[in-house]
Amino acid sequence: MATELNPLAQQRRLRTRLRQARTHAGLTQRSVAEQLDWSTSKVIRIETGAVGVSTTDLRALLQLYGITEPDRVAELVEVAKAARRKAWWDEYRDSFNPKLVNFVASEAGASGIRHFQSLVVPGALQTADYARAVLQDFGSESELVERAVRMRLTRQEGIVAEGGPSAVFVLDESVLLRHVGGPGIMQAQIEHLQELDRLKHIAIKVRPFGAGVRDGMQVSFTIFDFDDGPEHVVYVNQPGEDVAVKNDADEVCHYIDLFAELDERASALSTFIGSRPQ
Template structure:
């Protein structure tokens, strides 16, 4: 278990995974532990699921049950629990967005790797400011709603800072041609995309028109890899009316992970992305 760091959402995820790992290593069921602690089973389920926090008193009692008594190790668990309780940056926006979107923000902030396929627009994490502003006008929402949307998207982009998670993007070639805003907006966006493609923790690959029919044609989607555990993925699928979020591993998440890896085999190498963007810029009037 590593020390606290990153975001409260990431610390919360690390804590619940560490507690679950400690229980399974001792071959205890959730009911075994709940009975021994004189808790309801649902309480432990909620703690391990990240739906509720855990007090330091309860945490120490739980660690004792798992035979974790080393002072330094207990101290690391306690630090993690306290860090997980800090307010995340999106707390002020909870009243303005549905719970699924808040969960999405937490999953994205908690990920150790992000994988996204986008066939309509530049992925949100890679959008330039004026490109975002044009998209926020879709549907003519009130100005204050546009500003909230802009603020959240730019805040999300802080994940791109050095030391953030690994990010793998596959973008349909049509996105480079779809006019969002005027020529100056598109030119700034393409230059921004080229700059980001040079980052060490970001891979941006183009899926060319020449591949024809491919497995990602129906939907854009984002995959969140939450730990080094096998298949520990969450998923968001974009929709016209609403997005669909799958916060836990499932057959659905496994299917989209497979689709993403199939798309990687079709996409052009990331080393070619700057040249493709330059070619598009040369043909812009």
């Protein structure tokens, strides 16, 4: 999905600009709060994106930071308005965990995706039948299965579209050998992966059993790269737990290094499929 249409991307862009402006003005979060008669926590929540910022509050911040040029103020006001607009994933907030919906929003605004999967085909690459089988086998409530399938297919549209993010998916070999939904569904899913792998901006790779194991393979994780805001954000799928967000610099570097190691011993999907006995 285009960044300019992504409210989360606009929110990230705005809070980055505000932090930069405050730093350039030589102000701390505490001093901003004191001068505007706000609580320090309000400033922190605005800068971290925990809350939105109203046009009135935004203008007060810009005035304090010395940003008074009409064109620049108008641009940032428009960014703030765009950050509050509804996106397609908002219709799923009443059905799914907020962390999952935020993951989807981050995915839609990313310029790059690096994903390691150790159990099943990544959700955004699944066929409808494969997704339905996975969700049913994982015990999803029957009334939510079709909504979840629709959300995954919409995510896929954004990734495969022309101008979509540069994406590398590394799958453990077991992902392709584990039958989900029966032989026909599994075969159709593998053929679908082959089609996606032919797209110029998508690479699907397989880490074979022969590459062994290493610490970190126990979980699946995704690294999102952004053209604006924080350079990287990592989401980790921990068994039995919610999706965990990692944005601490040391943690992010750990997963970037881990992905590079897993990717180094992985084969292109076409090579792996071609080497399998018929």
